Amino acid sequence: MNYTFDQKIDRRGSDSMKWKFMKQMWGREDLLPMWVADMDFPTPPFILNAIEKRLHEHPVLGYTCSHDKYWDAICQWNLSHYGQQVRREEVNYVPGVVCGIFLALQTFTEKGDKILIQQPVYHPFHLVPEATERVIVDSPLKWTGETFEMDLEQLRKDVKGCKLMILCNPHNPAGLCWSHETLMEVAEICHEAGTLVVSDEIHCDMLLGGRKHIPFASVSEKARMNSITLQAASKTFNMPGVVASQAIVYNPELREQYFNYIEGTDMDLGNAFAYDCVAAAYSEEGDAWRKAMLEYVEGNIKYMSEFLRENCPKIKAIQPEASFLVFLNNKALLDVLKEKQTPYTKKENESLTDNQIAQRRLEHFYANEALLALNSGSMFGDEGTGFMRINMGCPRSTVEQAMQQLLEAYKRVVD
Numbered sequence: 001m002n003y004t005f006d007q008k009i010d011r012r013g014s015d016s017m018k019w020k021f022m023k024q025m026w027g028r029e030d031l032l033p034m035w036v037a038d039m040d041f042p043t044p045p046f047i048l049n050a051i052e053k054r055l056h057e058h059p060v061l062g063y064t065c066s067h068d069k070y071w072d073a074i075c076q077w078n079l080s081h082y083g084q085q086v087r088r089e090e091v092n093y094v095p096g097v098v099c100g101i102f103l104a105l106q107t108f109t110e111k112g113d114k115i116l117i118q119q120p121v122y123h124p125f126h127l128v129p130e131a132t133e134r135v136i137v138d139s140p141l142k143w144t145g146e147t148f149e150m151d152l153e154q155l156r157k158d159v160k161g162c163k164l165m166i167l168c169n170p171h172n173p174a175g176l177c178w179s180h181e182t183l184m185e186v187a188e189i190c191h192e193a194g195t196l197v198v199s200d201e202i203h204c205d206m207l208l209g210g211r212k213h214i215p216f217a218s219v220s221e222k223a224r225m226n227s228i229t230l231q232a233a234s235k236t237f238n239m240p241g242v243v244a245s246q247a248i249v250y251n252p253e254l255r256e257q258y259f260n261y262i263e264g265t266d267m268d269l270g271n272a273f274a275y276d277c278v279a280a281a282y283s284e285e286g287d288a289w290r291k292a293m294l295e296y297v298e299g300n301i302k303y304m305s306e307f308l309r310e311n312c313p314k315i316k317a318i319q320p321e322a323s324f325l326v327f328l329n330n331k332a333l334l335d336v337l338k339e340k341q342t343p344y345t346k347k348e349n350e351s352l353t354d355n356q357i358a359q360r361r362l363e364h365f366y367a368n369e370a371l372l373a374l375n376s377g378s379m380f381g382d383e384g385t386g387f388m389r390i391n392m393g394c395p396r397s398t399v400e401q402a403m404q405q406l407l408e409a410y411k412r413v414v415d
């Protein structure tokens with residue numbers, strides 16, 4: 001099968017978030033958007049066909065129930081890809097993974113309860129608890145100088161008194177896959193502390209370099225009985241606009257509470273296309289597309305990493321182990337930006353911290369010098385200072401263009 005990852009699609013005017021919010025975010029519309037975490041590839045044909053088929057087969061878009069094909073596809077995919085035996089009753093539909101996190105907070109915690117997260121991490125991990133008046137406990141990842149790793153000793157201290165921990169497995173934005181050993185240790189620590197783990201595994205189908213995903217619930221009985229797993233086909237198959245994810249809960253008591261809350265709030269009701277799209281994704285055809293897509297994305301990451309190494313050595317890509325997002329380490333570039341006359345100096349910004357000033361310089365460089373719209377590292381927590389996140393789920397020509405723009409800006413600043 002020939003796929004069209006090289007095809008450049010103009011998404012302007014399609015209400016694509018990465019284009020539509022550009023002006024609001026950066027005050028200009030001429031940037032190359034490589035921020036929001038969806039891909040610029042066409043959604044695979046078997047998904048589009050599933051939608052067309054539904055439209056042509058029946059003209060009424062009424063309330064639509066799930067069907068066996070949907071549940072079987074999820075259970076079968078988990079078995080064949082992760083060796084996870086998931087029974088039908090252990091899964092429920094949830095609209096989005098972030099919504100699944102919200103529903104878990106509502107079910108298992110109350111206002112004022114402590115929720116543990118490990119920054120830098122996907123920003124809704126703090127936004128959702130904050131919006132629901134929970135208290136965030138940040139147990140930060142450790143920066144090794146090359147990459148981030150989990151600080152288990154710190155976690156052991158910080159988790160005390162936390163009702164729930166939100167785990168990112170694999171990790172966004174650093175693209176990390178946690179080892180069996182690390183996950184087992186997290187399970188032990190959380191079990192001992194009486195802290196429920198919500199494992200966000202939305203990136204689990206996009207492991208790179210031949211790696212295999214390790215579901216948190218699979219590492220021990222304690223993990224299995226003390227966790228909620230959230231998955232989705234949406235990110236891997238580039239259909240987040242369809243809004244369909246799933247929650248897996250093995251512990252019958254937790255399951256009853258969580259699923260009752262989901263059903264009671266009508267959150268288990270997918271749209272008329274959701275179930276067909278998920279069933280189409282978790283298929284043999286889906287798996288072939290997924291592998292081809294990952295190979296293409298790996299090529300993009302390799303191209304960018306080599307380009308940066310050769311031409312912009314003060315910017316280093318943390319090599320992702322999963323997904324199409326790359327965290328760029330700009331700490332060395334920041335030292336140069338500090339020396340230059342940039343719009344952000346301590347004098348002008350009395351109220352800002354040194355980290356905030358540094359990050360603004362970096363944001364200014366990427367947007368106004370390199371004309372790239374990337375996610376600022378600080379969005380993922382203060383620990384993300386010095387980083388920018390770039391999206392490699394796009395045609396190679398977009399990556400090439402981005403690198404040329406970056407190089408021109410880099411030369412003006414560094415050389």
Ligand SMILES: Cc1ncc(COP(=O)(O)O)c(C=O)c1O
Nearest residue numbers: 037096097098099122172200202
């Ligand atoms: C770790 C993580 N969780 C959740 C989401 C979003 O999931 P959803 O759109 O299903 O809420 C993303 C999107 O980038 C993500 O990276």
